[in-house]
Amino acid sequence: MITSTSNQQVKTVIRLQNYAKERKAQHAFLAEGIRLLQEIPVKWLLKVYVSESFCNHPQYLPLYNSYMDGGVECIPVSDAVFKRMSGTQAPQGILGIVRQPVYRLADLLQGSGTHLLVLEGVQDPGNLGTIFRTGEGAGVTGVVMDAQCVDVFAPKTVRATMGSICRVPFYQAEDLLETIQEIKRHQVTVYAAHIQGEQMYDAFDYRKGTAFLIGNEGNGLTQQALGQADAYLRIPMCGRLESLNAAMAAGILVYEANRQRRSP
C-alpha cells in the first residue's frame, strides 16, 4: 500500500490531474468515481488506485473482479494519499489512469450517414463534456475540435461526458479550416448557426451527411469558420435572448437531425 505522497506514482497522478501537457505526454487521462469507471472499457485502463476505505466498499468487488479478469493492476493507497491524488472534494476512493483513444478523421466519417459536431474554441469543460454526452444521445458519428478548445481529457470535461468520451469518436484538428474542407469533400454539408441565418434550423434536410459548427461561448464562430459553412441556420429566440448556451445550441441541432433521421 502506498502511504507517502512523495511516491512517484502519486506525483504522476497529481500531474495528470493538473496538466494537459502531462496528459498528452503520457497519452493518458484520469477517470474518478465508481459511476464513471464503470463506463470505461477495462482494456483502456492502465492502472487503478483505490483508497484503503474503498477496498471494503461493496461496489468495489464487482469492479475489482472485472479488473482482475482484465489484468488491470489495482493499487491500494492510504486514505490520506488518495485525498491528495483526487480531483474532487469528497473522493469516493477509486480512480483510474486511462489510455487516450486515438481516431483518424476517417473514423468519424460515414458517407451519407455522417453526423458531426465541429467545435471552435469551446472553452468551458462542462459545455464540452455535455456536448459529448448529448452528441452520443443523438447519435453523432463524431466530434471535431480545434486546438483552441479546452482539453477534452481534463478531469472536469471527462466527468461531464458521463463516459461518452469512451464511445464518441473525436478528432483534434490542428488546422480547423483544412479539416472542414476535408469533411466537405466527403458528401457532408456544413451548417453554421448564425443570427443572420435566414432559414430556421428545422428547415434544412439533415438526413444526408451533416456537420454543425459550434463556436466559442462568448464570441461565437470566427469569420474564417463562418466562411466555410455551406449554409447558415437560425435557432429562433423568443423574448430578449441574445444567444443560447453553446452546448444547448449543439443539443437542439443534433436532436433535430436525430428527429429527421428517425422519420420515414
Place this chain on the structure above:
Amino acid sequence: MITSTSNQQVKTVIRLQNYAKERKAQHAFLAEGIRLLQEIPVKWLLKVYVSESFCNHPQYLPLYNSYMDGGVECIPVSDAVFKRMSGTQAPQGILGIVRQPVYRLADLLQGSGTHLLVLEGVQDPGNLGTIFRTGEGAGVTGVVMDAQCVDVFAPKTVRATMGSICRVPFYQAEDLLETIQEIKRHQVTVYAAHIQGEQMYDAFDYRKGTAFLIGNEGNGLTQQALGQADAYLRIPMCGRLESLNAAMAAGILVYEANRQRRSP
C-alpha cells in the same frame, strides 16, 4: 464612499450573497457585472454599488445615467470593500440589489397558449439558470419550481439565466402536486420524460396548452410527480447513454414545442 467592511450595507450584501434565507427576508437578490445589470429593469433596482476604479470605466457612464434617471442610488465603495462584497473572483466593480419579482400561478397560464416547465428538485444552479435562459428562447410562458429546487435567486443561478430571470415568469410551488393539478384544470396537458415512455417526444402535439415535468439531476422525477402526468414521452438515446442533462432535456422539449407552434 464606503471604505470599511464593517459598514452595515456591506454586511447586508455579503449576507445576500451567501444566504437564501436573507434573500427571502429582504425580498431581494444580487446581480453583478455590467452585462447582467444591463438586463435588469431599472425600476427593479433597489441600490447599486460601484467600486472606486469602476467609476472611471467608460461602460459605467450610460448605466449611471440610466440609474440617475430612474432614481436609483449609486453608492461608491473602495476597491478593497468591493472585493469583499463581490461573489466573483475577478469582480468588474458593479453590483446591484434587485427586488424579487412575484408572480401568481395565473400569470404563467395562458389557456391554450400555455407552455410551462415544471421542475422537481433541480439542484444545480447552472442547470436552473440554463433552463430559464433556454425557456425564454423557446417562448415558455413560465417556470414552476418545487420547494426542493435550488434557490432561483442564488447568485450562480441568476448569472446562468443571463437576465432571463427578469423576463420569464416563475412560480415557487409549496405543494407541487397540488400545483400540477391546478395547472391541469387550465386546459394544459402535462408530459413527463420517462424511460418507459412508449412514444417519442416528437410524436405529441404541443400546440395546445403544454407543461413538461423535469426531475432532479440524479434521481429524475418522483413517483408522485410521474403519477400526475397525462402522458409519458421518451427522448431517444443512441449509444449507451442512460440519461441527458436535466437542462438539455428541458431544452430539447421546449424547442420541439416551439418548432410545432411555428409550423402551420
